[in-house]
Amino acid sequence: MTDKNENHQGLDPEVTEKLQQQSSELAECISSGDYARAMSVINELSEVRDQSLYREVGRLTRSLHEAIRNFQIDARSAEQKEALSKMSDASDRLAYVVQMTSQAANRTMDLVEESMPVAHTMRDEATALRDEWQRLRRREMEPAEFRELYGRIDRFFAGLATDSDTLYSNLSEILLAQDFQDLTGQVIQKVTALVKEVEENLLGLVVMASHVDQLTGTVHQIEEKEESAEKGVGPQIKAEERDDVVSGQDDVDDLLSSLGF
Amino acid sequence: MKILIVDDFSTMRRIIKNLLRDLGFTNTDEADDGNTALPMLRSGKYDFLVTDWNMPGMSGFDLLKAVRADENLKNLPVLMVTAEAKRDQIVAAAQAGVNGYVVKPFTAAVLKEKIEKIFERIQ
Numbered sequence: 609m610t611d612k613n614e615n616h617q618g619l620d621p622e623v624t625e626k627l628q629q630q631s632s633e634l635a636e637c638i639s640s641g642d643y644a645r646a647m648s649v650i651n652e653l654s655e656v657r658d659q660s661l662y663r664e665v666g667r668l669t670r671s672l673h674e675a676i677r678n679f680q681i682d683a684r685s686a687e688q689k690e691a692l693s694k695m696s697d698a699s700d701r702l703a704y705v706v707q708m709t710s711q712a713a714n715r716t717m718d719l720v721e722e723s724m725p726v727a728h729t730m731r732d733e734a735t736a737l738r739d740e741w742q743r744l745r746r747r748e749m750e751p752a753e754f755r756e757l758y759g760r761i762d763r764f765f766a767g768l769a770t771d772s773d774t775l776y777s778n779l780s781e782i783l784l785a786q787d788f789q790d791l792t793g794q795v796i797q798k799v800t801a802l803v804k805e806v807e808e809n810l811l812g813l814v815v816m817a818s819h820v821d822q823l824t825g826t827v828h829q830i831e832e833k834e835e836s837a838e839k840g841v842g843p844q845i846k847a848e849e850r851d852d853v854v855s856g857q858d859d860v861d862d863l864l865s866s867l868g869f
Numbered sequence: 870m871k872i873l874i875v876d877d878f879s880t881m882r883r884i885i886k887n888l889l890r891d892l893g894f895t896n897t898d899e900a901d902d903g904n905t906a907l908p909m910l911r912s913g914k915y916d917f918l919v920t921d922w923n924m925p926g927m928s929g930f931d932l933l934k935a936v937r938a939d940e941n942l943k944n945l946p947v948l949m950v951t952a953e954a955k956r957d958q959i960v961a962a963a964q965a966g967v968n969g970y971v972v973k974p975f976t977a978a979v980l981k982e983k984i985e986k987i988f989e990r991i992q
Contacts, residue, residue, distance in 0.1 A: 713880040721887070837961070838930055840923025843952040843973070854954045857979050860972050863956060867963050 623660045630656070661824060668816045698802050701795045708788040715785045719778045726771050733764055871913070872897045875906045875920040875929060876950075881973075885919055885950065888977050892984065903927025907935055910942055917987075922951035922958070930962065937966045946987050950975065 630653050637646040740757050743749050749757070821828070844853045854860050872894055876882045882899045889897055898913070900906035902924040910918065918936065920929040927935075929949060936942045948969040949962055959970055968990070969983040 710878075710880060714883075717880070717883055717887070837953075837955060837958050838928065840928050840930070840951070840953050840958075841955070842923055844954045847954055852956055854956060854959065854972060857972055857975065860954075860959060860970050863959055864963060864970060867960065869963060 620660065620663075623656060626656050627653070661820070664820050668820055671812060671816050698799045701799055705792040705795055708792050712785045712788040716782050719782050719785070723775055723778045726774055730768065730771055733767070737761060737764055870894055870896060870916050872917045872919060873900060873906060873909060873913070873915045874898070875900045875902065875918070875924070875932065877901050877921065877924040881921065881950075885980070888980050889919075889984075891977070892981055903929065903932035903935065906932055910936065910945070911939070915945065917984075918945055918947045919950055920947065922949060922953040922962075930958075930965065933962065933965050933967055946991060948983060948987060950980070 630649055634646055634649045634653070637643070637649060737757075737760065740749075740760075744754060744757065820826075844850070847853045847855050854863060872889060874882050874885050874889075874897055876885070876899075879899075879901075882901075886897050886899070889895075894917075898909065898915075900909055903920075904926040906918075906920070907927070909915075918932075920932055922929040929951065933947055933949070936945055936947060946968045947966070948971065949967050950971045950973065952973040953959075954972050962970055968987045971979055971983050
């Protein structure tokens with residue numbers, strides 16, 4: 609199809625036909641010197657334009673209503689608007705995800721920080737006992753020392769049982785702390801579905817609005833907003849498909865060494 | 870060795886703090902963005918700065934530039950630990966005088982290697 613057809617997008621064939629008819633009539637009137645008739649043709653022309661504009665605005669209003677209904681916002685009461693808004697629900701849901709993940713991270717780190725000293729103590733005591741044990745095997749130990757070692761080994765075994773219980777239960781609590789993944793996963797999938805729906809509805813609105821722009825001949829000057837690399841843009845998604853983004857630490861190191869680092 | 874850790878997420882600060890402790894650095898403080906970090910650096914006699922890039926308030930990149938522009942801080946070693954992965958950004962950080970750049974997600978081994986490298990170069 610040609611540009612000519614694309615230019616007609618949004619105008620009813622009825623309207624374009626009328627426009628063509630009237631413009632040729634206008635040309636005829638002017639060439640034959642019938643200026644009074646020419647003026648009235650011009651009036652008719654602008655009426656056609658106005659009418660199709662009204663029709664398009666009507667259509668836009670209807671689709672706006674439709675879109676708002678799709679967002680499930682009851683615009684009549686502020687309270688309902690808040691309660692029924694899927695969008696505000698979505699931000700609540702995302703806040704919940706942040707809260708859950710941070711809770712799980714902190715719980716896990718609490719347990720890890722609690723377990724590390726336990727493991728350290730076990731290792732230290734085992735090392736010390738092994739040295740003593742070697743001395744005993746080399747028969748370098750006095751009977752009194754041996755009696756002390758005897759008690760120490762006893763206490764070590766008892767402690768070993770409690771400490772490994774502690775480690776085991778901390779590990780299984782760490783395991784349980786990962787249950788957020790199931791809940792946050794579900795929440796994020798729901799929000800993603802909503803975002804897709806909103807995107808489709810917005811796209812519909814944009815198409816409608818562009819029809820009105822075409823009829824009125826409005827041209828918008830939209831400034832492109834670029835992400836500020838100085839402020840930081842956050843993690844890169846699909847990094848491996850892009851050239852302007854590093855894919856990992858090795859890439860960073862290569863880049864820096866190419867700069868003489 | 871006194872180290873300042875700057876990140877807006879407390880979990881990330883905690884992870885870095887733990888990894889540094891395992892490397893033998895126990896004297897650490899925390900700040901949640903450049904605006905909080907800068908006065909701490911100016912008054913606190915820190916030997917090393919570990920900072921994120923993307924933070925509300927003052928970003929880590931602006932913090933780096935402020936540190937390099939400050940007569941008393943300009944020689945402070947700075948390690949950036951960040952999710953910012955654009956090549957332009959890494960080049961910009963290098964030009965602004967960063968001493969090391971670790972991209973998230975990272976491992977304990979990578980953090981250790983970069984920190985050791987920075988101290989080697991200083992000594």
